[in-house]
Amino acid sequence: MRDDRKGDRKVSIIKKSLLFLLITCACAYSQNTSPEDLYKKGDYEKAANVYLERINSNPYDYASYYNYANCIYRLGNTPEAMAYYMKAFSMNPRNSDIFFNLNYVSRQAGSPLFPDDVPVFVYRIYFLLSMNEIKAFLNIFFWIFCLSTSILLLGKSTNLFKTVSYSSLFICIFMALLFFFRTNSAFYSSAVIKSDQTRIMSGPGEDFKLIAISDSSKVVKILSESGEWIEIGLLGQGIKGWIKTEQIIKI
Amino acid sequence: MIMKSMIGKLIYSFCFLLLSTAIAAAQTQVSAFTDKQTLALNEYLILTVTISGDNANSAKVDIPSMPNFSASSSARSTQISIINGRISSSVEYTYYLSPKYIGKTTIPPIPVSIGKEKFLTKEIEITVTAARASQPYQNYRQQSPNIPQSQRQNLANRPQKGTPLDKLVFVKAETDKKTAYPGEQITMRFRFYTAIPIARNPEYYPPKLSNLFSEDLPPISNGEEIINGVRYYYSELKTALFAINSGKASIGPAEVIAQIQKEEDLDPFDPNFMQKFFSGFTNYEEVRRKTSKIDLNILPLGENAPKEFSGAVGNFFISSILDKKETKQGEPLNLTLKITGKGNIKDISIPELNDDEIKVYDSLSSYNLTKHNGIVGGEKKITYIISFKEAGYREIPPIKFCFFNIDTKKYETIYTQPIKVKVLKSETSKSYDFSSPSNSGSVQVKGEDIKYLIPSKGSAWVSFSDKLGNVSFYPHILAISLLIFSFLKNRSLDKRFRNPKLYAFKKAEFTFKKALEESAKQQDQSKALAIIYDAIMDYLSAKLMENVYSLPISKISATYRQKVKGASEFTSEEIKSILEEIEMLNYASSKPTEEKVRETRERAENLCEMIEKETGK
Numbered sequence: 032m033r034d035d036r037k038g039d040r041k042v043s044i045i046k047k048s049l050l051f052l053l054i055t056c057a058c059a060y061s062q063n064t065s066p067e068d069l070y071k072k073g074d075y076e077k078a079a080n081v082y083l084e085r086i087n088s089n090p091y092d093y094a095s096y097y098n099y100a101n102c103i104y105r106l107g108n109t110p111e112a113m114a115y116y117m118k119a120f121s122m123n124p125r126n127s128d129i130f131f132n133l134n135y136v137s138r139q140a141g142s143p144l145f146p147d148d149v150p151v152f153v154y155r156i157y158f159l160l161s162m163n164e165i166k167a168f169l170n171i172f173f174w175i176f177c178l179s180t181s182i183l184l185l186g187k188s189t190n191l192f193k194t195v196s197y198s199s200l201f202i203c204i205f206m207a208l209l210f211f212f213r214t215n216s217a218f219y220s221s222a223v224i225k226s227d228q229t230r231i232m233s234g235p236g237e238d239f240k241l242i243a244i245s246d247s248s249k250v251v252k253i254l255s256e257s258g259e260w261i262e263i264g265l266l267g268q269g270i271k272g273w274i275k276t277e278q279i280i281k282i
Numbered sequence: 283m284i285m286k287s288m289i290g291k292l293i294y295s296f297c298f299l300l301l302s303t304a305i306a307a308a309q310t311q312v313s314a315f316t317d318k319q320t321l322a323l324n325e326y327l328i329l330t331v332t333i334s335g336d337n338a339n340s341a342k343v344d345i346p347s348m349p350n351f352s353a354s355s356s357a358r359s360t361q362i363s364i365i366n367g368r369i370s371s372s373v374e375y376t377y378y379l380s381p382k383y384i385g386k387t388t389i390p391p392i393p394v395s396i397g398k399e400k401f402l403t404k405e406i407e408i409t410v411t412a413a414r415a416s417q418p419y420q421n422y423r424q425q426s427p428n429i430p431q432s433q434r435q436n437l438a439n440r441p442q443k444g445t446p447l448d449k450l451v452f453v454k455a456e457t458d459k460k461t462a463y464p465g466e467q468i469t470m471r472f473r474f475y476t477a478i479p480i481a482r483n484p485e486y487y488p489p490k491l492s493n494l495f496s497e498d499l500p501p502i503s504n505g506e507e508i509i510n511g512v513r514y515y516y517s518e519l520k521t522a523l524f525a526i527n528s529g530k531a532s533i534g535p536a537e538v539i540a541q542i543q544k545e546e547d548l549d550p551f552d553p554n555f556m557q558k559f560f561s562g563f564t565n566y567e568e569v570r571r572k573t574s575k576i577d578l579n580i581l582p583l584g585e586n587a588p589k590e591f592s593g594a595v596g597n598f599f600i601s602s603i604l605d606k607k608e609t610k611q612g613e614p615l616n617l618t619l620k621i622t623g624k625g626n627i628k629d630i631s632i633p634e635l636n637d638d639e640i641k642v643y644d645s646l647s648s649y650n651l652t653k654h655n656g657i658v659g660g661e662k663k664i665t666y667i668i669s670f671k672e673a674g675y676r677e678i679p680p681i682k683f684c685f686f687n688i689d690t691k692k693y694e695t696i697y698t699q700p701i702k703v704k705v706l707k708s709e710t711s712k713s714y715d716f717s718s719p720s721n722s723g724s725v726q727v728k729g730e731d732i733k734y735l736i737p738s739k740g741s742a743w744v745s746f747s748d749k750l751g752n753v754s755f756y757p758h759i760l761a762i763s764l765l766i767f768s769f770l771k772n773r774s775l776d777k778r779f780r781n782p783k784l785y786a787f788k789k790a791e792f793t794f795k796k797a798l799e800e801s802a803k804q805q806d807q808s809k810a811l812a813i814i815y816d817a818i819m820d821y822l823s824a825k826l827m828e829n830v831y832s833l834p835i836s837k838i839s840a841t842y843r844q845k846v847k848g849a850s851e852f853t854s855e856e857i858k859s860i861l862e863e864i865e866m867l868n869y870a871s872s873k874p875t876e877e878k879v880r881e882t883r884e885r886a887e888n889l890c891e892m893i894e895k896e897t898g899k
Contacts, residue, residue, distance in 0.1 A: 066735075067735055070735055085738075089741055093741065094738040097735075098735045101734075104732055123744065129736075132732045135731075135732055162751070163747040163748045164751065165751070167746075167747040167751040170750060170751065171750065174758075177762065180765060181764045181765055181768035184765075185768050185772065
């Protein structure tokens with residue numbers, strides 16, 4: 032019985048050692064093949080795959096979107112890179128690297144998102160908060176407003192509650208206006224055209240009249256959807272039309 | 283207090299912004315003036331447009347079309363000053379204007395553009411009088427002493443009647459040389475001759491130039507000449523031409539459009555013949571005269587040009603001045619190089635200043651173009667902003683300037699004198715910034731690329747803001763409900779405070795029924811009875827809007843009848859009966875039974891309903 036126990040213990044130790052070895056090797060391998068290393072070595076395709084996996088496992092990691100866009104850009108796919116930079120920018124508009132790359136790529140694609148006639152700091156202020164942050168602040172301050180105003184109405188009329196109530200109302204109005212204006216920006220309900228010579232039709236089907244042909248990397252506003260077709264508006268050109276869903280990348 | 287100080291700061295910031303904008307706008311000044319306000323028809327005036335400010339050197343003057351004047355550019359001069367690294371300049375453009383008509387006229391506002399900004403000078407009023415009688419004629423006589431006596435006697439010779447028009451009015455263009463080097467001045471003399479009166483000063487259309495560029499040589503001179511026994515009045519216009527490349531060059535036909543008097547016996551030499559012409563004579567015709575094309579041969583510059591040669595052709599002198607003889611390591615100095623002489627001074631490129639010990643931040647150039655005696659020349663100033671890298675006694679090496687000497691027909695290299703400077707050790711590593719960073723600093727932008735990867739700093743905030751931003755509607759409903767509830771409650775409280783009796787009146791039934799329910803729960807029947815009694819008294823007080831506790835029972839019933847308009851006899855009797863019954867039960871020796879109390883409560887409930895009906899009416 033004692034010998035059996037000793038034997039079991041040995042097997043268990045060997046198993047544990049093997050497992051430890053396996054984990055160490057895996058870690059070492061993963062360190063050697065980190066996407067940063069792959070990117071440095073110029074293996075952009077593999078790096079892009081790793082970043083894509085990261086995006087799938089954590090859709091809130093803006094750095095993965097940005098890094099994926101970097102890889103895709105290096106592979107020459109400017110429209111997709113632009114779409115992913117825009118996604119990263121819509122999550123964290125305060126990151127200067129994302130802003131720079133998006134501006135750089137959009138200029139290179141011939142449709143600058145941040146034209147030079149407006150100083151950069153204006154864009155940085157206007158895009159200080161992401162849309163989700165604006166909505167979150169709007170919600171929080173709305174609740175604070177409701178609570179503080181209720182307390183005020185119920186007879187606790189102190190200066191503190193008055194200040195809180197008025198301030199939260201002011202912030203709510205400001206956030207609501209900002210939200211309203213930002214819904215018209217290129218980063219809200221928009222998409223990027225994937226390829227050159229994309230046909231824009233007057234209705235949701237090939238039988239409708241062709242009204243425009245667009246180059247790739249153009250940012251369009253999504254207006255409505257109908258099956259495989261999406262109604263889009265070309266920003267700043269006053270063109271509205273229908274395009275196949277597969278021809279665009281949604282932001 | 284905080285708000286006040288914030289508003290104060292905002293106002294100050296706004297004022298500062300306004301002030302800075304005003305200062306920026308005030309930095310550029312544009313003006314125009316003339317040397318005289320009144321002139322004769324055969325004279326000219328000098329118009330000077332002055333631009334001063336930070337960017338004056340890049341100003342562009344667009345002389346508008348002036349139907350009453352013929353304009354020709356004369357000179358341009360610039361002055362540059364550098365104070366504390368800030369560069370400001372003043373530029374003067376000079377134009378010669380010859381009037382076409384007699385009378386009052388104006389020089390319109392002259393547009394000056396500096397980058398995207400546009401400025402306008404003020405309008406200038408000018409009075410043009412009739413031509414002065416003696417001056418041109420006397421001048422001509424004085425300036426032309428070689429005219430033989432016999433010809434002078436014939437000065438009054440008029441053209442014979444029937445002379446062809448092309449012999450009466452004609453033009454002539456000639457150059458001082460037919461062969462020249464690129465950059466060498468060729469002077470073209472254009473003359474308009476007339477032996478008959480003309481309506482106004484003729485319109486001149488300059489020739490098209492091939493492989494040449496031109497500089498006007500104002501002013502237009504006038505005079506008289508006897509050709510084949512006929513006295514002609516002429517206007518002469520000179521133009522300096524410079525060939526661009528060796529090979530062939532040509533001057534196209536120059537054209538003049540004049541309006542001549544037809545068959546009118548007016549004296550063209552009468553200084554006021556134009557005035558007379560306009561006063562009553564209308565029979566005139568337009569004549570156009572063109573010169574012939576002139577071909578020029580442009581010789582190549584000599585071979586074996588020094589490597590410093592950058593195309594300067596003329597005859598030049600060079601000198602240099604340093605703004606201070608003692609400086610600190612790294613502190614900027616202004617080294618001014620002056621190139622003077624004849625030749626097309628504008629096109630001289632900046633000579634290089636190469637020395638390992640000297641750091642050249644920037645170089646600025648300005649020029650003063652002169653046209654004395656019909657020869658284009660002037661002065662070009664090049665200011666180098668330099669600093670010494672090392673301390674000690676240092677020397678600015680001679681600066682080389684190479685040009686093709688047009689007089690000797692050879693390349694010539696001239697040098698400035700070396701300048702000694704005492705350079706003290708710098709206390710700080712101060713850096714200087716200059717407004718035009720073309721060559722400054724050691725960083726050269728070679729290209730642009732996307733930024734590198736960024737590390738993942740966690741996505742908690744993005745995730746949180748996403749969840750909070752897209753939260754379901756229930757928390758909002760809760761918040762809105764809370765707000766509505768508190769609003770209603772506030773309104774109710776408000777009503778209670780405003781009219782407590784009315785509030786009590788309306789709430790009386792509710793309070794009464796609640797009290798009855800409470801009495802029903804009581805085990806002690808005496809207490810239950812007391813609660814019923816108090817409930818009735820409270821109810822009646824509220825309904826009658828009077829405290830009935832202090833009144834005797836009979837008075838309560840009477841008050842009820844008095845105050846309630848539709849009060850029935852039964853109800854008032856019932857009030858009295860119930861209250862008396864409760865008092866009786868209360869003061870009875872035995873405790874009230876549960877049944878009796880319930881009966882009283884039921885009676886009280888019925889009474890309440892009756893009173894509600896009656897008071898409701």
